[in-house]
Amino acid sequence: MSRKHLYILCGLLVLLGVAGTVYRALVLEFPLTPDETTSTWRIETRLEFETNGAPVKITMMVPQSHPGLTLYNESFVSPGYGLATSSPADNRQAIFSRRSSSGTQVIYYSAVLQRSLTREGTPKAPPPRIPATGFNEIQTAAARQIIGRIELESADTESFVRLLYAQLKEPRPGGPEQLLLPAARTRAELGVRIMAVAAMPARVVNGIALSPDRRNAKLVRWVEIYDNDAWRAFDTDAIEFREPPAHLPWWRGTGPLTSIQGGEITHTEIAVRRVSVNSLQSTVSKQKHAQNRFVEFSVFGLPLQTQEVYRLLLTVPVGIFLLVILRNVVGMRTFGTFMPVLIALAFRETQLLWGAILFSSVVAIGLLVRFYLEQLKLLLVPRLASVVIVVILVMTVISIVSHKLGFDRGLSVALFPIVILAMTIERMTVIWDEKGPKEALIQAAGSFFVAVLCYLLMNLAIVRHWVFVFPESLLVVLAATLALGRYSGYRLVELPRFRVLAGKD
Amino acid sequence: MFGLAARLKRNGVLGINARNANYILEYNERRNYPLVDDKALTKQLALKHHVAVPDLYGMIEIQRQVATLPDILSAHDDFVIKPANGSQGEGILVITGRTEGLYRKVDGALVTDDDLKFLVTNILSGIYSLGGQPDKALIEYRVKFDPVFEDIAYRGVPDVRIIIFKGVPVMAMVRLPTRMSDGKANLHRGCIGAGIDISTGRTLTAVWRNSIVTVHPDTGNPVSGVEIPQWARLLEIAAGAYEMTNLGYQGIDLVLDRERGPLLLELNARPGLNIQIANREGLQTRLSKIEAHTGPLDTVAERVAFARETFASQVIL
Numbered sequence: 075m076s077r078k079h080l081y082i083l084c085g086l087l088v089l090l091g092v093a094g095t096v097y098r099a100l101v102l103e104f105p106l107t108p109d110e111t112t113s114t115w116r117i118e119t120r121l122e123f124e125t126n127g128a129p130v131k132i133t134m135m136v137p138q139s140h141p142g143l144t145l146y147n148e149s150f151v152s153p154g155y156g157l158a159t160s161s162p163a164d165n166r167q168a169i170f171s172r173r174s175s176s177g178t179q180v181i182y183y184s185a186v187l188q189r190s191l192t193r194e195g196t197p198k199a200p201p202p203r204i205p206a207t208g209f210n211e212i213q214t215a216a217a218r219q220i221i222g223r224i225e226l227e228s229a230d231t232e233s234f235v236r237l238l239y240a241q242l243k244e245p246r247p248g249g250p251e252q253l254l255l256p257a258a259r260t261r262a263e264l265g266v267r268i269m270a271v272a273a274m275p276a277r278v279v280n281g282i283a284l285s286p287d288r289r290n291a292k293l294v295r296w297v298e299i300y301d302n303d304a305w306r307a308f309d310t311d312a313i314e315f316r317e318p319p320a321h322l323p324w325w326r327g328t329g330p331l332t333s334i335q336g337g338e339i340t341h342t343e344i345a346v347r348r349v350s351v352n353s354l355q356s357t358v359s360k361q362k363h364a365q366n367r368f369v370e371f372s373v374f375g376l377p378l379q380t381q382e383v384y385r386l387l388l389t390v391p392v393g394i395f396l397l398v399i400l401r402n403v404v405g406m407r408t409f410g411t412f413m414p415v416l417i418a419l420a421f422r423e424t425q426l427l428w429g430a431i432l433f434s435s436v437v438a439i440g441l442l443v444r445f446y447l448e449q450l451k452l453l454l455v456p457r458l459a460s461v462v463i464v465v466i467l468v469m470t471v472i473s474i475v476s477h478k479l480g481f482d483r484g485l486s487v488a489l490f491p492i493v494i495l496a497m498t499i500e501r502m503t504v505i506w507d508e509k510g511p512k513e514a515l516i517q518a519a520g521s522f523f524v525a526v527l528c529y530l531l532m533n534l535a536i537v538r539h540w541v542f543v544f545p546e547s548l549l550v551v552l553a554a555t556l557a558l559g560r561y562s563g564y565r566l567v568e569l570p571r572f573r574v575l576a577g578k579d
Numbered sequence: 580m581f582g583l584a585a586r587l588k589r590n591g592v593l594g595i596n597a598r599n600a601n602y603i604l605e606y607n608e609r610r611n612y613p614l615v616d617d618k619a620l621t622k623q624l625a626l627k628h629h630v631a632v633p634d635l636y637g638m639i640e641i642q643r644q645v646a647t648l649p650d651i652l653s654a655h656d657d658f659v660i661k662p663a664n665g666s667q668g669e670g671i672l673v674i675t676g677r678t679e680g681l682y683r684k685v686d687g688a689l690v691t692d693d694d695l696k697f698l699v700t701n702i703l704s705g706i707y708s709l710g711g712q713p714d715k716a717l718i719e720y721r722v723k724f725d726p727v728f729e730d731i732a733y734r735g736v737p738d739v740r741i742i743i744f745k746g747v748p749v750m751a752m753v754r755l756p757t758r759m760s761d762g763k764a765n766l767h768r769g770c771i772g773a774g775i776d777i778s779t780g781r782t783l784t785a786v787w788r789n790s791i792v793t794v795h796p797d798t799g800n801p802v803s804g805v806e807i808p809q810w811a812r813l814l815e816i817a818a819g820a821y822e823m824t825n826l827g828y829q830g831i832d833l834v835l836d837r838e839r840g841p842l843l844l845e846l847n848a849r850p851g852l853n854i855q856i857a858n859r860e861g862l863q864t865r866l867s868k869i870e871a872h873t874g875p876l877d878t879v880a881e882r883v884a885f886a887r888e889t890f891a892s893q894v895i896l
Contacts, residue, residue, distance in 0.1 A: 402596060405595070451693075451697040451700070453642070453700060453704050454701070454704030454705060454706060455704065504706055509767075509768075559600075560600050561596050561600070562594070562596045562597035562599075562600040562601055563584070563594065563596060563597070564584050564587060564588075564592075564594040564596070564597075565594060565595055565596060568587075568594050568595065568852075569583045569584060569587065571789075571856075572587055572592050572594075572852075572855065572856065573583065574786075574789065574791075574856060574859065575587060575590055575592050575855060575856065575859060575860070575861060576583055576586040576587050576590060576592075577586060577590055
């Protein structure tokens with residue numbers, strides 16, 4: 075009964091742990107290894123303008139996250155200017171304003187972009203209003219002529235759009251499109267306006283190419299056609315229904331990137347740079363930006379200093395699990411149940427070699443003092459307290475002496491768990507007296523060896539990364555530890571011990 | 580390595596994990612532990628069940644009483660001081676006599692009143708107790724062991740350990756102190772463990788420091804084939820311990836006093852596994868036989884009869 079119960083519990087824990095880890099790894103895209111890097115792009119917009127003392131208001135289109143690309147770490151540098159952002163009709167804009175200023179002014183905008191693995195389907199959008207065509211009578215007639223001809227050759231919206239842009243790309247001399255070309259700044263815009271005449275909703279997308287790196291990126295236009303309740307991107311250069319590859323859609327519509335009242339824009343520059351950042355860092359920033367509850371309510375939601383504490387603390391379960399294996403499956407004997415794990419934690423700060431030297435010297439000096447105290451026949455608690463005091467004094471002296479000698483590593487001795495050391499010394503003397511120095515040294519060596527193993531495991535970069543980024547995986551460790559609680563096989567050390575009972579094959 | 584584990588399993592050797600998980604945790608209720616962990620309680624319990632124990636001369640429970648130690652001791656030439664909650668024979672001091680105000684230990688060394696007081700102080704502070712809990716010190720009758728052991732025990736007192744499962748004596752051994760074990764009956768420290776045939780009460784093979792011996796290393800006398808006196812009574816006490824403690828899996832330590840017969844020294848809720856080596860047989864096989872048995876095992880007599888019948892030794896000496 076209790077065994078079945080345990081297995082069900084373990085199964086649930088494993089399921090929960092694996093599910094949480096998979097969710098974090100695949101959906102939230104936390105990196106699986108500590109050194110994984112992700113390509114992100116840093117975009118910077120520099121806007122230079124002249125003002126002449128009048129109230130000034132600058133409107134700048136800013137990009138927004140959209141399926142496939144996530145935007146985060148946005149910053150606006152606009153000293154002296156009031157900043158507001160608004161989202162009119164499919165766009166996002168920043169409005170900088172100031173009562174009065176004069177001379178050359180500069181405003182910066184920067185953001186980091188990261189490609190997401192998950193591509194949700196194109197979101198449904200409500201049917202848009204058909205915009206005014208802005209053509210005069212002759213132009214409208216020319217547009218109708220083009221539309222009429224294409225409608226004869228096309229079967230549906232898709233083929234209509236292809237034919238339209240193919241024709242605009244290579245206008246025939248003397249064709250009606252020649253009349254229209256001067257009416258629009260770009261081919262994308264022209265097509266959208268012709269489609270407006272045909273009452274087909276479409277819009278221009280202004281964007282930039284994300285590669286290669288450029289100091290002054292050119293704006294690229296393509297269009298989006300409203301078809302089947304959603305906007306579909308159409309690459310007007312390739313004449314294909316797709317978004318131009320590796321492009322960031324910046325804003326939609328035929329409006330300009332920036333506009334100004336009360337001044338004159340003298341220079342606009344967009345720089346794009348590819349940066350490799352640590353995946354973990356970028357994922358955390360991205361998810362925090364998305365205000366993901368799962369990330370908010372995790373260690374990443376804590377203040378940095380506390381995060382550091384948990385970075386350390388979360389490795390303890392792994393060390394403890396190893397300890398359980400070493401004690402119950404291998405059968406090693408240690409002083410105190412969890413002492414080796416705590417020593418291993420201290421080793422993390424002191425480094426292994428120094429940790430070993432410091433640990434041995436503190437224990438050795440403590441033992442000498444403890445043997446001396448033995449003669450005084452003290453009661454247990456005051457004796458233990460004396461050992462604690464001596465341990466602290468010894469640690470202080472070691473720190474001071476090593477500092478004066480220039481070994482600053484010696485300072486980290488302060489990180490050893492004092493009480494644990496004192497208990498170790500006490501246990502060691504008792505065993506020394508009761509079972510002889512051999513047994514005491516064997517146990518001390520065993521504890522030390524286990525501590526070193528725990529340290530090596532707990533300090534593996536991948537282990538540290540996993541427990542911190544995927545704390546759910548510790549549920550699997552818990553399940554394994556619980557399952558070991560009913561392990562009834564032989565301990566390794568029992569094999570030689572009972573060898574005489576094995577008989578012959 | 581796995582081959583070795585498989586062979587041990589085939590021979591029914593019980594490992595520490597299996598003992599803990601399948602027997603101690605399954606059959607021993609924690610609330611019954613104090614009955615066996617506290618030797619003072621065990622003594623009372625034994626007397627209530629008409630089982631003889633070494634007389635209790637006195638008990639020291641608090642530090643203030645340590646001063647009264649010489650008064651307690653004054654009436655006795657020889658005695659034993661032991662912690663009530665000790666384990667593995669730690670903290671036990673045996674005094675065999677006095678010389679000019681000093682006490683003589685088993686090995687002939689002399690100790691003073693102060694040495695004894697310090698030992699008692701240490702016992703009270705819990706050095707020897709499980710988990711370092713404050714403890715009590717017992718001063719009790721020193722067992723004068725049965726002459727049968729005279730030739731095969733060096734100094735200390737040989738004791739008989741019997742493992743009892745659900746009230747059935749499962750396996751038994753006698754521990755014979757050697758010079759190496761410093762007169763203590765503890766296998767770790769080099770005393771001889773000799774398996775006992777449950778059916779006849781004769782010692783089987785003997786193990787000393789992981790090797791088979793036939794004679795006592797200090798006295799040169801044979802240790803196999805020795806008949807343990809009053810074997811039937813020992814089995815009866817062992818089987819009856821189930822009713823005393825309600826522990827399904829326990830070990831009982833008995834001594835044979837030359838005048839008073841079998842005395843119960845202590846009970847153990849986590850008896851060690853070395854008894855398997857002394858008997859050259861695995862415990863698991865025997866425990867499984869009891870678990871599989873469907874007949875009545877309600878009375879002491881039934882259980883002893885079952886044990887003597889089922890666990891008769893197959894080894895031919």
